[in-house]
Amino acid sequence: MTQVNIGTTGATSEHTQKRSHVAAIALMCAAVTVFAALDATAKYLVDVRAVPVTEVIWVRFVGHFLLTVAVLAPLSIKRMITTSKPVHQLVRSTLVAITTGFNFLSVKYLQLDQTITIFFLTPLLVAALAGPILGEWVGLRRLLAIMTGFFGVLIVTRPGFGGIHWAVIYSFGAMACYALYNIHTRYMAGHDSLQANMFYTPLAGVVFTAPLALAVWQWPQDWLTWALFAWLGLTGALGHGLLILAFKYAPAPVVAPFVYVGIITMPVLGYVIFDDIPTLWTLSGGAVVVASGLYLLYRERHRG
Secondary structure: OHHHHHHHHHHHHHHHHHHHHHHHHHHHHHHHHHHHHHHHHHHHHHHOOOOOHHHHHHHHHHHHHHHHHHHHOOOOHHHHHOOOOHHHHHHHHHHHHHHHHHHHHHHHHOOHHHHHHHHOOHHHHHHHHHHHHHOOOOOHHHHHHHHHHHHHHHHHHOOOOOOOOOOHHHHHHHHHHHHHHHHHHHHHOOOOOHHHHHHHOOHHHHHHOHHHHHHOOOOOOOHHHHHHHHHHHHHHHHHHHHHHHHHHHOOHHHHHHHHHHHHHHHHHHHHHHHOOOOOHHHHHHHHHHHHHHHHHHHHHHHHO
């Protein structure tokens, strides 16, 4: 009788874990889609509405912060502001601010399909940094997959051939900071509450970018710009909320590769809103990066 109970418990536990991972993957896919809408909105405000980049960045974080407080404060203020690792939260929040700044600068000059392809290096960099930061070292096969993914990005950027804008530097900076943010989010998911992680995410962006934004501030002259400002805050808060939940329910190597959903959402938004058509170089390099990331996912599932 005891053996049957143990077997049943084991099967139930495995089934629960699988459902948790499926939910985390769905949350990650939703987060990537929301972030694509955020980037497209930022590009539209900067390129079409001529709003200064620093103003867009600050509005995005202020809206994110106000919405988070409005939703979480009535539930539990103490749980929202309590953190066991304030320094880690500061670093994590600063990484979000730098990521957003670099990303919004890159979309000012580049097509959305180009920026997202470079962002596809995120799960590969997470795998590379997991060893020295989290003590999870990669094997030879995973290292080769990381190198293959980097080769795919070289196909897109074509250094030395004059085929890409210098602003890819911003995209690479955003990608590196975002990878570090993912690792910190995974780490803090085990130490602070979901409410605290959501509350501290936009704080550095609100504080650090305020002087830069106010120095060039332009009051919106129409309702559409105000509506897009509100949409920035909503998509920023919702995207990071979904991302934090995804890392809560599954390990980073399981959910990180699903950033590749962006290969569908970003080019579609770029074409619909800005008439941007992905180049053959972008599609080819993106396919290589996606293949390397999916192989990493396969290796994680196989080892598990």
